[in-house]
Amino acid sequence: MQQLYFKLRLFNLVFLLGLFLLNDSCKSGKNNQQGKDVGIEDFLSEEDIFDDIDKAKKIFYSLPSPLETAMLLKSAGISYSEQVLNDLANADKYSTNKSKALNLGIYTTDLSFASLFDQAQTSLKYMDATKKLANEMGISDAVDEETLKRLEQNLNNRDIVMDVISETFLNSSSYLKENDQQDVAAMVLVGGWIEGLYIGTQMIGDSPIEGNKLVDRIAEQKLSFSIVERMLQDNKVNLKGEENRDIIELINELHGIEVAFDKIEVQTSAVKVDDETVGDVTVLKSQTKIKVTPEAFKELQSAVQSLRNNFVQ
Amino acid sequence: MKKLLFYMVTLAVISLLSIPAQAQCKGFAKKLCKLELTGYIHDGNYHAAILTEGEEAELYKTFYSGQKYRLAICGSETLPPIEYQVVDAYKNVLFDNRQQNDVGTWDFTLESSQQLKIIVKVPVSNQKAEFPNSGCVSIMFGFQETK
Numbered sequence: 001m002q003q004l005y006f007k008l009r010l011f012n013l014v015f016l017l018g019l020f021l022l023n024d025s026c027k028s029g030k031n032n033q034q035g036k037d038v039g040i041e042d043f044l045s046e047e048d049i050f051d052d053i054d055k056a057k058k059i060f061y062s063l064p065s066p067l068e069t070a071m072l073l074k075s076a077g078i079s080y081s082e083q084v085l086n087d088l089a090n091a092d093k094y095s096t097n098k099s100k101a102l103n104l105g106i107y108t109t110d111l112s113f114a115s116l117f118d119q120a121q122t123s124l125k126y127m128d129a130t131k132k133l134a135n136e137m138g139i140s141d142a143v144d145e146e147t148l149k150r151l152e153q154n155l156n157n158r159d160i161v162m163d164v165i166s167e168t169f170l171n172s173s174s175y176l177k178e179n180d181q182q183d184v185a186a187m188v189l190v191g192g193w194i195e196g197l198y199i200g201t202q203m204i205g206d207s208p209i210e211g212n213k214l215v216d217r218i219a220e221q222k223l224s225f226s227i228v229e230r231m232l233q234d235n236k237v238n239l240k241g242e243e244n245r246d247i248i249e250l251i252n253e254l255h256g257i258e259v260a261f262d263k264i265e266v267q268t269s270a271v272k273v274d275d276e277t278v279g280d281v282t283v284l285k286s287q288t289k290i291k292v293t294p295e296a297f298k299e300l301q302s303a304v305q306s307l308r309n310n311f312v313q
Numbered sequence: 314m315k316k317l318l319f320y321m322v323t324l325a326v327i328s329l330l331s332i333p334a335q336a337q338c339k340g341f342a343k344k345l346c347k348l349e350l351t352g353y354i355h356d357g358n359y360h361a362a363i364l365t366e367g368e369e370a371e372l373y374k375t376f377y378s379g380q381k382y383r384l385a386i387c388g389s390e391t392l393p394p395i396e397y398q399v400v401d402a403y404k405n406v407l408f409d410n411r412q413q414n415d416v417g418t419w420d421f422t423l424e425s426s427q428q429l430k431i432i433v434k435v436p437v438s439n440q441k442a443e444f445p446n447s448g449c450v451s452i453m454f455g456f457q458e459t460k
Contacts (some may be wrong), residue, residue: 049373049402049428058362060452062374065356068456072377081417158364162354162458169357174339175344177359189358220426223375229426230373268427272403273408281381284407288378288425 047120062199063189063224063232066105068163069196070112076200076217080117084202085110086195086312091129093313098246101184102311104133104172105191112165113199122153127168129153134172137184142171183235183244190228190250196259198308201301209297218300219290222261224269228254243290253310256303261300265291335406338363341389346451349385349418353455360452364435366392366445372431372452378423383455385418386410386433389448393438400430 060150064072086106094100111126127143134142147164154160176185200218209215232254266291274283338361347355360372376382388395394415399408407429408419433450 039329049430053449058364058368058370060360060370060372062360062372062454064375064377065358067354068356071354071380071456071458075379134408136409159354166355166357170343172355174342174359174361177361178339185359209339217377220375220377223428227373227375268401268402268425271407271423271427271429272405272406281422282408284421284423284427286401286423286425288427 019066036164051130061227061234061236063193063227063231064196065166065169065189066109066192066196066210067112067162067169069109069193070116072217073196073200073203073214074116076214078200078203078214080113081203082114082119082122082200085113085122085126088125088129089311091132094133094136096246097151097184098187098250099311100133100137101187102191102194104137104311105188105193106195106308107133108165108169108188109195110190112162115165116160118156118158122178123155123161124152127164130168134168134243139175141171142175143168158279180239183238183247186231186235187246187250190232190254192313193221193224193228194304194308197304201304204297204301209292209294215292215297216290217266219266219297220288222264222266225257225261253307257307258302260300260303263293263296265289317383319411319454338392341387341449342451342453346385346399346453349387349451350383350455353381353383353457356454356456357428358454361449363447364392364433364450365447366435366437368435370433370450370452372433373428374431374454375426375428376421376423377426381420381422381457383418384431385453386431386450387417387453388435388450392450393436393446395450396436398432400432402428402430421456429441 063235086103090103091107094103107126107129111123111130114122115124127148131143131148134140147168149163151161154164171189176182176188197218200214204212204214204218227253232247232251236244236251238244269287271284271286274285277283339359342359342361346361362370364370370398384393384399384438386397395410397410398406399419400406408421410419413419420429431452433452435448435450438446
C-alpha cells in the first residue's frame with residue numbers, strides 16, 4: 001500500500017510538472033509582431049526568417065509539393081520531354097525505405113509534369129508506379145481502384161487529373177504523418193523537390209543563362225533549400241530519441257547542392273501590401289535580387305544530376 | 314488520494330481520446346478544409362495537428378512570383394475561430410484575419426518570390442470550462458494554373 005502511495009505521489013509530481021511546462025510553453029509562444037521600419041529596397045538573406053523560431057510551438061515546414069513544382073516549371077516556360085523522367089522499369093529496384101520514399105516523390109513529380117503537359121498515357125503509367133511504391137510502403141489507400149478509375153475516365157480533363165494527383169499525394173503524406181513517419185514524409189517531399197530541380201536544370205542544358213526565366217526559378221529554389229535543411233534537421237532524431245540514419249545520410253548527400261547554392265545569391269526585400277489591390281486577390285509587392293554566374297549554375301546542375309542519379313539507381 | 318485518482322483518470326481519458334482525434338484530422342482536412350480551396354488546386358501537402366486553446370503553430374513556406382495562392386486555415390467546431398497572421402522575414406504583418414472578421418481564407422499573389430511565415434493561434438474561448446478545448450487545425454494551400 002505504501003509502495004502504491006509512493007507511486008501515486010510520484011505520478012502527481014510528474015503530472016504537475018507537465019502542467020507547469022505546458023503553461024510555460026504557452027507563455028513562451030508569444031510573438032513579437034512589431035513590424036520594423038524597413039523599405040522595399042532593404043534586403044535580407046534566405047535564412048533570416050528563421051531568426052526567432054520557437055521550438056516550443058508546433059512547427060510545419062512546407063516544401064513545394066510535386067504538383068506545385070511541376071506547375072512552377074511549366075510557368076517558367078519549360079517544354080515537355082519524357083527523356084528526363086525516371087525510367088518506369090526502375091520501380092522494381094527500390095528495396096529500402098529510403099529509396100522507396102525518395103522515388104515515390106520523384107515519380108509523383110514526373111506524374112505531375114506529364115499531366116500538366118496532357119500526356120495521358122504517360123500519366124497513367126506513372127500513376128501505376130506511384131501506386132506500386134505507396135503500396136510497398138504500406139500506404140494502401142494512397143491510390144485505390146476508384147482513384148485509378150477516375151483518372152482513366154478523365155484523362156483529357158486536366159483539372160480532374162490534377163485533383164486526383166493532389167488527392168493521392170494528400171493521402172500519402174497524411175498517412176505517413178499520422179502514423180509517426182514524419183521522417184519518411186520528409187524524404188518523399190525531398191525526392192519530389194529534387195526531381196523538379198533535376199528536370200529544370202536538365203532542360204536548360206548548355207543554353208545561355210542570361211535573362212532565362214527558368215534559371216531564375218531554379219535559383220529561387222535556394223529559398224526552399226533552407227526549408228529542406230530545417231525539415232531534415234528536425235527529423236534527425238525519431239520520437240523514441242534514436243538517430244535516424246536515413247535522414248542523416250540524406251543531409252550528407254545534399255551537401256553538394258548546399259555548396260552550389262552558396263555560390264548563388266538570392267536576397268529578398270521587405271514585402272508591402274499593395275494598397276491599390278483590385279478585386280479579392282491581394283498583391284504583395286517586393287523585390288528579389290538574384291545573382292548567378294554560368295560557373296555557379298553549372299556546379300548546381302552537376303550536383304543535382306549526381307544526387308538525382310544516385311536516388312534513382 | 315481522491316485527487317490523485319482524479320488526475321490519473323483524467324490523464325487516461327485524455328490519452329485515450331487523443332488517439333482517434335489524431336486520426337480524425339486527416340478526414341477533417343480532406344472533407345472540410347479542402348472545400349475552402351474550391352476554385353484552386355490543392356498542392357497536396359498535409360499540415361494538420363491537434364491544438365489546444367492558447368496553443369500556437371508556425372508554418373514556413375516559400376511562395377513563388379506569378380502564382381496565385383489561396384491560404385485556408387480551418388479549426389474543428391470545438392475550437393473558437395482560429396486566429397492567424399502572415400508575416401515576412403522582416404516581421405511585417407501582411408495579413409491578420411482578426412482584422413478581417415476572422416476570415417478563414419486569404420488569396421494573394423506575389424511580385425517576387427518570398428519566404429513567408431504563417432502564425433496560427435487557437436484563442437482561449439470565453440466560455441468557462443473545466444479543461445481547455447482541443448481540436449484539429451489544418452493549414453492548406455491552393456494555387457491556380459498560370460495561363
